[in-house]
Amino acid sequence: MPASPTETRVSLILRLQDMADVEAWDEFVELYTPVIQRVAKQRGMQPADADNLVQQVMLKVAQSISAWLDREDRGPFRAWLVRIARNESIDLLTRRTTKGLGVTGDEANAAWENAKQADQIATFIDREYEQAVFDWAAQQVRQTVQPQTWLAFWLTHVDGLSVQQAAERLNVRTANIYFGRSRVMLRLRELIQQYED
């Protein structure tokens, strides 16, 4: 019988000798779960089924790690994780929707529909993934900077306040806003780029 998540998790620790890879796995789980979840929701799945889908994708990915480790030319672990999770998600979602189509007999068209759906899912996943990366990076950065540094970024760049308005709101000098938001953006960019190679 296949390994349970805990056994999977434990075996991952053993296989990923590089502690950085173990951390990358944890980050990946944190990051990718909401992506799969939102995709599942968008496909009209119930929360319990979404949870199940997350689980299936994670198990599939975990099972593939050995193959990645065996590869001579393996690239960064993170990038590989994201790629394979994307493929597995599409695979599982298309498999799900095509079940039972065989009855009508028009399999060629069904497969064609299938491929089109896969493209739609892929687009949605990519968009949600970008969103998730930014969300994740935002969470990380918020933990490392002071609240008003974060707000310097958020108020001016997201909420659309002017630098002057933000400075008044936070009761700091305008230059602090310039510094603060760049501080945030620099950290965001560094984190996001890790996931985009």
Added chain:
Amino acid sequence: MAYTKLKCDAAALEALIDADDDRQANDALLEHVEQCESCQRRLANLAAEDPMWDRANRAFASRAQSTVDEIAPPLAAANRFRITADDSPQWTEAMARQLLAAPSHPEMLGRLGRYEVERLLGAGGMGIVFKAFDTELNRPVAIKLLSPHLARSRSARERFAREARAAAGIVDDHVVPIHNVESDAESPYLVMQYVAGGSLQDRLNRDANLDLCEILRIGLQTARGLAAAHAQGLIHRDVKPSNVLLDEDVSRAMLTDFGLARADDDQQLTQTGFHPGTPQYMSPEQVRGEALDGRSDLFSLGCLLHALCTGEPPFRGKGSFATLRMVADADAPSIRDQRPALPRWLERIVLRLLEKQPGDRFQSATQVADLLESCLAHVRNPATVALPAALQTSRQGSGRIPRKRWWIAGGWLGPALLLATITIIIETKDRKVTVQVDEESGKVIQVDAPEEPAGEITAGDAALPQLAAAQDNDSVAVVYLIHAAEFKRGNTIQQLAVTRALGEFRDQDYCGFLAYQRGGPQWLWEGNQGMSRTREQDKVQLFQRIKDALPGDLPSFDPALQMALASLEAVDAAQRRLIVLTDGDPVLLDASILDEYQQAGIAIDVIHTEIHEPKYRQAPELIAGRTGGKYHRVGRGQLDQAIAKLLVARTRDCIASAAAPSGDRATED
């Protein structure tokens, strides 16, 4: 103005935005930046190029400030896969009280149905355990309540109910009995016998030096409990002292907590998570995330026996990671180093249980229990009862208990072992050859053929020529059915091509299987993308038609059909036995099909990989049963297309090498 005194200093700006918040610009620089637009721009560009700023704006625009905190809500599935997370709540009586109805008596904690809850006994990853009193039957009970955060999850509820069913199905003196299950309650709970003596872990905490009789008795009783579970097809997976309860009144050890136990027929439910707790009692195959069978529990039993002897489990590293490494790699330490007074034979038993390879351990819990029982009889009465022979023979030297080849000794383990490996059984007129193929690598592990010399057989590819030799003069057919969804993404074009091709040949009644014959054309077809639910019937008709056409009147347009003919001959030659690898698609279930196979006298050995819903599970088994073939199951997702191909390719190689002149066999690689 002040800023004119200060020159623009890009390096200073860069250093500052890179620095932590406790490093701020001095007033002069702040003033300069406030006046100098170029420095303002530079600050932005040093942080990121414009497109990145834009992307950030787009990405965050949809997130109101307040929702940033709620992003990425913790999801059960995510937590299960996180390596470092451990968020199992620490329950206190005050918290537990909130889960219960108000008590009828002030000295009680609360009420649950007809049970008066007395106190909190403990909490695990899955639930909370109370001591309670059954007001109807007037007896003390233990109640395990599913944690409320899990009670919302359908899969957790299902798993909880499954645990209850599984454990309730085991009736044995050494398994804590389940009295009742309330699975419809808001928080489901199960009611068990209350065992007064506490857990074996409590006992070890009080007294690390149990005497030999106690060690043997508790070990043997735990083994009995395991044997009872294994007899139901259940693997406990979490054998450890805290899951063995001691009924002090009658000196009885009882196994409990089947929360992780899994039967080999419910793959789906059991993927629900749990918190790992201590890895000190996990088996190497659990640690490596490999397929498990009952022998995994025997390793844990070895750890438990080691703890009984010395007070501590054998593998204890600094932290989980080190412990896991030790479980996987380190030799088990000697119990006699710590307690030299314990007999050598006991150490041998423990070491045998702690073998890294399941095949090197004892092969069943019953075997261990019987052995320990004999030992106990001997220790209690050395003058009249001899030590078991197996232990006597290896008294001198470091000799271990002789190993048997596991598939001979296996007993009930047989089917479970198939989960780790794929077994191909090739039956011919006067021989039966069994090949074990490792699922992961596709390597042949073992070949079992009657002509084999006694003793260990070399594993690995070297076994192939042996198989080939055994196969000489016989043929075999392998039919391979696999669902279209098994096509990996990336093969979409190929998938479509197959679909279209099958669509064109729709009326030609063939699709979706592979057949192999020695010396003949190898591939018949691949995949069943085009096979609708009625197509399986078509295939049988095809078989029939080929048979009818046997004198040679084949449609010339159809090379595949000719291959099918070849495969049919192979089936005949192999004594009408097909080996089918299938994903369990319900198309196979049609009774008329089975009749056809039956009438054709073709027995079908089914190797079933589960990728479908449970309701489809019966079909492959039925097929095997109805046609007099054998049925094996491999785990969900474990047998993917690539592995199946490899398997088939290896079979083909074997056959090919058997077809080669015997002189060439030695050069086979």
